[in-house]
Amino acid sequence: MTQVQPAHKRILLKLSGEALMGDDQFGINRATIERMVSEIVEVSKVGVQVAVVIGGGNIFRGVAGGSAGMDRATADYMGMLATVMNALALADAMDKQGLTARVMSAIGIEQVVEPYVRPKALQYLEEGKVVVFAAGTGNPFFTTDTAAALRGAEIGAEVVLKATKVDGVYTADPMKDPTATRYTKLAFDEAIGRNLGIMDATAFALCRDQKLPIRVFSIVKPGALLRVVMGEDEGTLVHA
Numbered sequence: 001m002t003q004v005q006p007a008h009k010r011i012l013l014k015l016s017g018e019a020l021m022g023d024d025q026f027g028i029n030r031a032t033i034e035r036m037v038s039e040i041v042e043v044s045k046v047g048v049q050v051a052v053v054i055g056g057g058n059i060f061r062g063v064a065g066g067s068a069g070m071d072r073a074t075a076d077y078m079g080m081l082a083t084v085m086n087a088l089a090l091a092d093a094m095d096k097q098g099l100t101a102r103v104m105s106a107i108g109i110e111q112v113v114e115p116y117v118r119p120k121a122l123q124y125l126e127e128g129k130v131v132v133f134a135a136g137t138g139n140p141f142f143t144t145d146t147a148a149a150l151r152g153a154e155i156g157a158e159v160v161l162k163a164t165k166v167d168g169v170y171t172a173d174p175m176k177d178p179t180a181t182r183y184t185k186l187a188f189d190e191a192i193g194r195n196l197g198i199m200d201a202t203a204f205a206l207c208r209d210q211k212l213p214i215r216v217f218s219i220v221k222p223g224a225l226l227r228v229v230m231g232e233d234e235g236t237l238v239h240a
């Protein structure tokens, strides 16, 4: 029998902060994070190199702070620090499940985690370690989706996998429009042109320019990550 090979050698997985929240209102839900990590273990076992960009929306969202009267850049730095907390929790859960995880931060916070240094990240990936990128791009006014596009391009990932609450890209926000239908694939130009709110335009534009495909899939569907990595039809592919 021939061994089924994964469709990708190196992936950039974007996990939203809310992915760690489970059914809680905020923060980190232990069972949820453990389940997420067990899915990453499965993917790592089939020989795929995994880098993760983690969000922070479960702890703090800069835009919300901004709208409440706080200086936007300050609020965004708080958001970035929230992603560092999530990264630490994620890496801890990974280590407990037998993976070796390394957290790299886009902002200097050396006593807590090591700084992002691209060659070092590449080295870790080659060694089979899981790299968790924290603090987004390190700049206010950006999102962790854009950080996923940026780091994905930098490390030569074959695909950005956006694990989120919905199971793909829809013609309109499915949370608001029950008649919305899901695409199996669509081009970047269409996603940007139609202003589809699943990812911000900066992230889409960066991936389009670098010809880095994005697959959007459900975080709540058990086994979806492995199916995506094995090349099975799951979620929506956004391509050049």
Ligand SMILES: Nc1ncnc2c1ncn2[C@@H]1O[C@H](COP(=O)(O)OP(=O)(O)O)[C@@H](O)[C@H]1O
Binding pocket: 015, 016, 017, 018, 055, 057, 145, 163, 164, 165, 166, 168, 169, 170, 171, 172, 173, 174, 175, 176, 196, 197, 198, 199
């Ligand atoms: N065209 C669309 N297709 C799918 N989801 C959409 C679309 N437009 C808006 N959304 C919304 O985008 C959300 C995912 O984006 P976001 O909240 O930024 O994700 P995350 O927090 O996972 O990074 C979904 O929960 C969905 O309600």
Ligand SMILES: O=c1ccn([C@@H]2O[C@H](COP(=O)(O)OP(=O)(O)O)[C@@H](O)[C@H]2O)c(=O)[nH]1
Binding pocket: 015, 016, 017, 018, 054, 055, 056, 057, 058, 060, 061, 062, 063, 075, 076, 077, 078, 079, 080, 082, 083, 135, 136, 137, 138, 139, 140, 141, 142, 143, 144, 145, 147
């Ligand atoms: O490069 C970045 C990435 C994130 N953030 C801030 O960090 C917050 C959390 O990130 P995001 O909303 O992308 O997290 P997610 O929705 O994935 O949980 C954002 O709202 C921003 O305030 C930022 O300023 N620059």
